[in-house]
Amino acid sequence: MAERKVLLGNEAIAYGLIEAGCSVAASYPGTPASEILDTILKLKTREHLEHIHAAWSINEKVAFEIALAASYAGVRSAVMMKQVGLNVASDPMMSSAYTGTKGGFVIISADDPGPHSSQTEQDSRFFAMFAKIPVFDPSSPKEAKEIIPRAFELSEQLEIPVMLRPTTRICHARQDVTVKPFKIPEVKPSFEKNPPRWAATPKFRLHLHRLLNNKIRALAKENQTFRFLNRDEVLDNGKVSKRCIVSSGITASYAREILESIGLWHRIPFFQVIMPYPLSKKLLEELASFDEVMVFEETYPVIELQIRNGVKVLGRETGHVPQEGELLPEKIEKIITDWLQPEVYPKNIPTPQEVPQRRPTLCPGCGHRSVFFAIRKCFPKGVYPSDIGCYTLGINLGSVDTVLCMGASISQAIGFSKVLKEEDLPTPVIATIGDSTFFHAGIPPLIEAVAQKACFILIILDNKTTAMTGHQPTPENIAPFKISIKELVKACGVSFIETVNAYDLSRIIEVLKEAGYYAFDKREGVAVVIVESPCVTDRRQKERTPRLRIRVTDKCRGCQLCSQRFECPALVSQGRKRPVILDEALCAGCGVCIHVCPFGGLEIIGNGEEKGL
């Protein structure tokens, strides 16, 4: 029996996958996509869904290939990731479009217009177009869920990978949706050998490319891939406007709500594109009868650039729609009214006050804070390549100089260490990378560092989890095959390896100096320091942070070292030369600040367990 639930977009997608009989789900966590596999894993355990193989992979490329093989074996499978994860998985994706699929295969790539939690605002729909695979662009969590069975069917019918591209406002929206009972798929996995297809040599690839082009051409003839949403209302109204709107994804929902609220819904024809690539030929025919077509989509002009039949298109290319940033509803409201009702506007749309926004910071008690403080203390003139994760926030402590993409900290450290010199002495290069990122893309560059005898310090911030995205496990903590980072580093050929506790600031400083002697003075090669610090927000970790009660003493001089350079959110500055205030509600009691203050302005007054933390 169907049941109504309020679900996060990502949860709705997870339910949709299981309801549609998805048997293999693979992913690497990344905002805004992480909760999809989180939810599948939770449901698998709770509902005893033994038929599903679901697991976090080491990176997106591996996840993609695991799920694709399941499709080759005839069962429905899915891979999910954030948009930059698709860059990592792009190699198998390009090739899979040629080989095609057997069991329904859905690629879910979640884009992040804004960006809120990403390095780029890139549009995965262009990646779909590049690979020549169809892509669905859902406009709500409910629609994302409803598209999934359709995506599987399409994939099976044409033997092609199908992409579902939600954005942050779909993934992290909540909506009431209907859920159905899960059923176990009847298909029995079997791999039909066919080397000319699955292991095609270049000669056969040409043939596969021809087949792929035929599939895409056939799809473009479909007319179920867009909807004329207000056909009835507009036709009832009599005179049809010569201006229309074409929109997809969440922006279609914003635009619809705005048109309804300003009384234009019955006047302006509104086409929602469900599949932006390949764009329906039928839609292009419909659009030919209009004088002006306004396109709303995120984040790049994928639909806009495909409308080429002489119609006047207004959008990002013509400057009507901003070329970067999230296309928020207030922006759409302004564009629509400027275009359709200039006489009514400028209506007063309130704008946000210019207020200093609180920036993201490392959590109070986070073990990374002491490391970043120590790096700058030991090597004030160093160069600090870093990586993707919570620890990117080490930027606030002045110990992060570059953040490029997963694993780049190590390769960039090689590059920097080979070229940077100061008065003939090599510049100290200190790279930081998290445990999950190290597994994801840090191992090949570490081997490279050893092979090229690059001299730098690599600090692996090991909080035993993928913290930023909600504490997904890493290969280090999946029982029973725990993989040791220290052993891996050793196997990469590194000779200098030290492990320290994140809360022992003086020991960290000592070890960094030893590592500096090894890498910068003796020029022996890369020195690796593993800093162990259980994540303070991960309640599943047994080993917890110290819980001390801290007090500000009368020796505090108001120098702001603890509140600004050490940047603990629990230490609130009242201005220079005024004593700092400790916010007890925020303080985690890690006690590192005691050692940061050079004047004895902070002291331990007991154990903090009674705080009920």
Place this chain on the structure above:
Amino acid sequence: MKQQIVISGFGGQGVVFLTKLVTEAALLKNLSVFASETHGMAQRGGNVVSYIKIYDPLSNTHKFWSPLIRPGNADLLISLHPEAIPPYLHLLKEGGIIICNESTVKGNSPNYTKENIIFFNANTPALRLGNHRMANVVLLGFAASRGYLFCSLEDLISVAKGSENPGLIEALGAGVQ
């Protein structure tokens, strides 16, 4: 029946948790709901905001299609910290209500004199219950008991009864004055 609510605070204060609670109450009352949350990097101590839009699915004219609230349209702003009001003030409609928790650091509250703002110290009752992290739920209990929400305190308590956290019911009750 429709209501647009903004909940703001800092990462870690439980904005997302409150959002879930409120959307569940909507379901209980057979209403439809859209909400939008902050996840990922922005959650790490920065400003966190949620939007909640409640409507009657049986109504023909008062439907929502999307999760974001446009500036000048929110009926209610619930803020878990005084500093989390200014970035979202423009979302409030004329005559909209602000309900705000007092700061945990004395003397750190901006001075608002507007009539439509109600300050409530949710920290003290939460500490009395032995968990300062419950201040968010206490504040929600306060808002519901004063009739500012589309649902009653009893509706929220019914949701809390179905959860695995036994402290919730007490915390909601601690907001009643």
